[in-house]
Amino acid sequence: MIKALIVGVSEYTLGAGCKNLPLYLNDIQAMKKALISGLAVKESNVLVLGENKVVNIDDFISTFNGVINSVDTSDTFIFYFSGHGAELNSENYLVLSNKPVSTNEVISLIDRLPCKNKIVIIDACHSGNKNVTLESPLNLQATADQFVGHGCAIFASCAIDETSGFNYSRNMSRYTCILYDALTNPYLIRNGKKSLEEIKQYVDRLADISNKSIMNKQHNAFRSSIVGTISFEVEEYKPYTTQKIYKETERYIIYSVKPVHANVKRISLEVILRFPFSKEDISDIAEEIKKDALSYEVYDNKISEERWKGKPNNIIFTYYGYSETDMINHTYAFRSTWVDSQQDKDHWYRLSDKSSVINDVWIEEYSNYSFMRKFISDNTADDVELTEATRNCMYEMILSAEKFLGYYREYINRTITEDTFTNSIKPLLTKIRELFLEQSDFSIPSKDLHKWSEGYSSLAATIDEFVVIYDPSSKRDSKNRKQLMDIAIKRYNDCLERVKELDIEFANRFDD
Missing domain, CATH: 3.40.50.1460 (Rossmann fold)
Known part of the structure; x- marks a missing residue:
């Protein structure tokens, strides 16, 4: 109030x-x-x-x-x-x-x-x-x-x-x-x-x-x-809700369907495979999925819905793994692309030693899938240890960001010169970059902690933008730096709001 x-x-x-x-x-x-x-x-x-x-x-x-x-x-x-x-x-x-x-x-x-x-x-x-x-x-x-x-x-x-x-x-x-x-x-x-x-x-x-x-x-x-x-x-707001599609069959599970519409209607699916499959099997599964997926109506916003509703999907991207952990970590065994006859198939169906076109579906096999899956399994952090490490690192990073913004506001307020400002923030730039690199080297979060950890990682990258903008070796002029800072500050505030929401969700889940 x-x-x-x-x-x-x-x-x-x-x-x-x-x-x-x-x-x-x-x-x-x-x-x-x-x-x-x-x-x-x-x-x-x-x-x-x-x-x-x-x-x-x-x-x-x-x-x-x-x-x-x-x-x-x-x-x-x-x-x-x-x-x-x-x-x-x-x-x-x-x-x-x-x-x-x-x-x-x-x-x-x-x-x-x-x-x-x-x-x-x-x-x-x-x-x-x-x-x-x-x-x-x-x-x-x-x-x-x-x-x-x-x-x-x-x-x-x-x-x-x-x-x-x-x-x-x-x-x-x-x-x-x-x-x-x-x-x-x-x-x-x-x-x-x-x-x-x-x-x-x-x-x-x-x-x-x-x-x-x-x-x-x-x-x-x-x-x-x-x-x-x-x-x-200031006013009642009802966020747009993207339709959730989840489907189970004997051979696979459609785990998620997301809109990626651009100049044509496109969707991206994540699929959990129940059994080991070959490229030929994936082609058959992709064809089966396409029959329903052509009419999937998923959108990010009302404008997109009004533009594309009722029209068949022109392009369907599908990513295949063998577990929910694969979906969360984007570790896939295969991916496929299907495009309709109105698209440039030479563009979408480019071949390599790892890809094939089978029954008008482009399929690629990820040769490093087993390695990546084992790597993630071996390097998944303990939830308690990762939570503590993330908080300690990120709160120090936020504190440094706030000190940086304090100097920046005084520069904008004209109470200090640009030279005084850039000299004052030098140790902060070093500190922020050190903390950013420390955060980027953390172990992989578990399934339960993935979204929470991802939110803090996005915040860390946004704070590091302050360093990029005021890197002494860059050739940007004062006006350009200020323009970029306006954008970076907005992103910083948005990321802070996001981690606040994630912390509340995390606390509620812990209480439950």
Whole structure:
């Protein structure tokens, strides 16, 4: 559940030098609307302070304490402030109607809340204080679901030496306008969710565009201790379900059927053979399978289904092994390909010393099948040992990735130069690559642990992309590196969400 405190200060009693800000009343109204319509926050969970234009220190403290005391461990807490900001000795202050309060103190209180994640948004002059420190929620003894998506993030409207301006055409603060557009943009929704990272990227793009057309530029900042990102469920989502096909006969079992449609309708089957077979036998089995498989309707999504439904499959790829373990490890004894008369058979039926075309079916025998099967059997890890080794290695890798992203955010925030950033991450690049190689050398997971281990392997490869992008020997320029990092960060967050789900499945299976 999301709970929010929105604070807007429009009138001041501090005397000369602190002008009233009548437009800030529009800010808090817009932010309330953005949270309700854009993030599906219940109106009853949004508390607004400042609708009477005045926010005194006593009212702020009592309201703030009341809200944070109502926050539960499973909640997301959002704090938004719009008003004057002040800078003294490189420290930022939020200026209330009768007294300033230290931004660091407010953020520190919020950061220590027991809720799983916190978001602080400050639209005020001098708000981007690089000296803010946030506690990392990464616990190397915990499971991924206990730290992925947990932590604190801070959005600031400008650098500590800059002032925040207004969008007079919309009668709001410029940064709040940008936030409103980002939060309410329906095109950021994926699978019924909006991610904090994508909202942040949208804000950055709009801010860059705005800065190109104005004199008083303000460079927004983003800092975070959140491992991965926060995914807000904003609308009901029913994922597309691919049809499952499983069939048993006296000679074989159709273990899986997957769509691989492209410019023609194609499917891929995995088949467990009950007895030893020759190439000629496989040709006969492939022909038997084809009779039903021509009409198999399996799709990844609705668009593909609408395009191909009712049409026969043009190409059928089939992979054959002798056990479920073969299917899981993709260790096959044979593979076959059948294509219809509309396809280029010279292309699909290329011959070698290991392949043949028998009864219009291309068949290849894997000569290393027995060796690979024995190798996997001899090198399958103990579940407990592999689980412990994976967690120890991967959590260190995640910790290094988060430190890397911390430096990267400061580089993007313009508080450090590119040279400072690249020098700071050198030991992290070395550490990440060492851990990646360590992970890639783990023993083969058992059948029960295969999917879980595969999820962490994908995460390891994604984190290693940071190393590839910022490899000192590469010829990429700064712009290209940033573009690649946007893609890599998205993949990183997706992989973290995946391992979180796998950890939950793993724990439930263990409990059962």
